Amino acid sequence: xxxxxxxxxxxxxxxxxxxxxxxxxxxxxxxxxxxxxxxxxxxxxxxxxxxxxxxxxxxxxxxxxxxxxxxxxxxxxxxxxxxxxxxxxxxxxxxxxxxxxxxxxxxxxxxxxxxxxxxxxxxxxxxxxxxxxxxxxxxxxxxxxxxxxxxxxxxxxxxxxxxxxxxxxxxxxxxxxxxxxxxxxxxxxxxxxxxxxxxxxx
Numbered sequence: 001x002x003x004x005x006x007x008x009x010x011x012x013x014x015x016x017x018x019x020x021x022x023x024x025x026x027x028x029x030x031x032x033x034x035x036x037x038x039x040x041x042x043x044x045x046x047x048x049x050x051x052x053x054x055x056x057x058x059x060x061x062x063x064x065x066x067x068x069x070x071x072x073x074x075x076x077x078x079x080x081x082x083x084x085x086x087x088x089x090x091x092x093x094x095x096x097x098x099x100x101x102x103x104x105x106x107x108x109x110x111x112x113x114x115x116x117x118x119x120x121x122x123x124x125x126x127x128x129x130x131x132x133x134x135x136x137x138x139x140x141x142x143x144x145x146x147x148x149x150x151x152x153x154x155x156x157x158x159x160x161x162x163x164x165x166x167x168x169x170x171x172x173x174x175x176x177x178x179x180x181x182x183x184x185x186x187x188x189x190x191x192x193x194x195x196x197x198x199x200x201x202x
């Protein structure tokens with residue numbers, strides 16, 4: 001199978017989950033359940049891994065893209081703030097999921113502080129990425145990533161339970177990046193910032 005088939009499987013599972021959540025027709029429900037079972041078997045065959053849940057969207061009433069934030073913090077010497085992730089050992093701009101009842105701006109500020117120890121002020125909204133389009137291999141979940149530019153207004157570098165290190169890097173000497181944000185995404189977002197372009201939206 002190709003990666004396109006993986007996308008088909010995810011779409012079928014989403015349709016099956018939506019149907020089971022909203023249909024009032026018992027015959028239709030049985031069909032959606034059968035569709036889910038079939039997609040589960042195909043997913044196991046495709047990945048070669050036994051799936052714990054019959055549907056990757058089982059926790060969703062209506063499957064939608066997840067929302068995350070990443071923040072490009074630039075200092076006075078034109079360096080980019082990155083954090084080293086504890087789980088992978090690789091680097092990324094600070095960020096994470098948007099919590100319930102938290103605005104994207106609030107989430108961005110919160111994630112920078114929690115992961116790096118720096119308090120920041122958001123200066124610009126740079127981009128919205130469909131993150132799966134930039135990955136080198138498929139992802140189970142669809143993520144819309146909101147990217148901001150910010151400057152430090154306080155604090156000091158302090159890693160937390162998710163990060164090993166906090167460092168500034170020259171833009172042309174970035175370390176190996178994690179899958180959380182790719183070099184292509186960073187380059188596009190920096191292009192918006194440096195060249196004063198309109199917000200980039202996938």
